[in-house]
Amino acid sequence: MNVAWKPKLVTNSSKNDDYFHDLSVGYVPALIIPNIINNEECQRITSRILSANQTSSGLGITKKIGESLNSYLHNKIEYFKNANLSNQILKKLFLKNDPRNIMMDEISKLFGKRVEFAKEKSMLYSKGVIRLHLPGDSIHIHRDNANFEASDFAVSKLSTQMSAVLHLQPAKSGGELKVFRKLWQKNDERLRNPYFGYSEDVVNGIQYTSIKSNPGDLVMINPRLYHMVDRVKGKLERISFGFFFGQDANSNLYAWS
Amino acid sequence: MAETIWGNVTKILSTKSFEMDVTHQKPENKENYSNVEIIEFTETNIQSIAIDEENRTVEQIERGLKDKFIMCEISGRNEQNQLVCKVSHSGAGGY
Numbered sequence: 561m562n563v564a565w566k567p568k569l570v571t572n573s574s575k576n577d578d579y580f581h582d583l584s585v586g587y588v589p590a591l592i593i594p595n596i597i598n599n600e601e602c603q604r605i606t607s608r609i610l611s612a613n614q615t616s617s618g619l620g621i622t623k624k625i626g627e628s629l630n631s632y633l634h635n636k637i638e639y640f641k642n643a644n645l646s647n648q649i650l651k652k653l654f655l656k657n658d659p660r661n662i663m664m665d666e667i668s669k670l671f672g673k674r675v676e677f678a679k680e681k682s683m684l685y686s687k688g689v690i691r692l693h694l695p696g697d698s699i700h701i702h703r704d705n706a707n708f709e710a711s712d713f714a715v716s717k718l719s720t721q722m723s724a725v726l727h728l729q730p731a732k733s734g735g736e737l738k739v740f741r742k743l744w745q746k747n748d749e750r751l752r753n754p755y756f757g758y759s760e761d762v763v764n765g766i767q768y769t770s771i772k773s774n775p776g777d778l779v780m781i782n783p784r785l786y787h788m789v790d791r792v793k794g795k796l797e798r799i800s801f802g803f804f805f806g807q808d809a810n811s812n813l814y815a816w817s
Numbered sequence: 818m819a820e821t822i823w824g825n826v827t828k829i830l831s832t833k834s835f836e837m838d839v840t841h842q843k844p845e846n847k848e849n850y851s852n853v854e855i856i857e858f859t860e861t862n863i864q865s866i867a868i869d870e871e872n873r874t875v876e877q878i879e880r881g882l883k884d885k886f887i888m889c890e891i892s893g894r895n896e897q898n899q900l901v902c903k904v905s906h907s908g909a910g911g912y
Binding site: 619620628629630631633634635636689702703704705708709711712744746749750751752753754755756757758783817 | 825840862864865881908
């Protein structure tokens with residue numbers, strides 16, 4: 561029998577040790593802090609993103625602004641070079657009301673831990689990615705796991721990787737985040753797709769929950785749980801901004817993308 | 818275009834060879850490959866593995882390749898019937 565497995569809506573961003581634990585072991589599929597920025601601010605950022613003309617493509621996505629480490633697993637020098645450039649682009653794009661400050665503050669308050677963007681030998685990691693999912697786009701089933709996949713990078717030594725996504729513009733319909741109640745295991749690598757993600761067999765018969773992308777909501781998941789984004793329908797692009805964070809031995813959190 | 822197979826590294830055999838479970842084959846491949854193949858690698862894009870064989874250790878290769886999903890571009894078979902390949906990690910399991 562499937563027991564309810566639903567996202568936890570966090571209405572009071574106070575320190576709660578259970579939240580971090582519950583998310584890290586998959587007791588809850590997601591923590592959602594609603595409306596960390598208001599609709600007007602979401603629209604302002606969305607409008608700047610759409611007029612920026614700064615998009616590129618990457619693994620598993622056709623349109624994004626910012627760099628993802630997994631596109632550079634074996635090209636560390638190039639990653640840090642491009643991360644530096646994309647950090648400047650994002651800074652200009654967000655200007656003074658940078659939503660990352662609010663996201664980091666909410667994460668810090670919620671978990672009662674310090675959080676900052678990761679560095680390696682004074683080089684800054686990429687400070688997040690804006691993902692634009694076009695009508696007809698979907699994101700195939702995948703998991704995110706720097707521990708296993710990015711062993712050349714210092715962030716692979718952080719534990720309990722989490723994903724933080726701020727939703728900016730929802731699709732007209734579709735585009736829901738689907739989180740499956742299954743954590744990645746090494747043995748699942750036999751079900752990898754050659755270019756991105758996994759065969760659907762990896763989640764065959766597994767319970768899942770769907771999360772609607774409400775603008776202004778901060779959605780945190782344990783990205784070792786398999787997840788995907790349903791096909792975007794209608795004319796609007798689904799736009800979100802996200803990064804990962806993980807914990808060091810002193811319980812400080814470091815973020816990257 | 819080189820014949821190409823994909824799969825997971827199951828066992829490191831030496832500083833230049835490993836065993837893999839073959840999970841995918843390029844549809845255009847002309848040869849058939851077994852479910853388990855031994856690979857002798859001549860080149861890799863994995864930075865943690867030294868380019869020169871004399872500078873490699875089995876432990877270093879285990880860290881870089883063991884259990885990983887990889888792509889092998891095949892140039893032929895050696896005298897031991899092992900596949901001689903250029904090896905790279907393939908795509909990504911996520912972002």
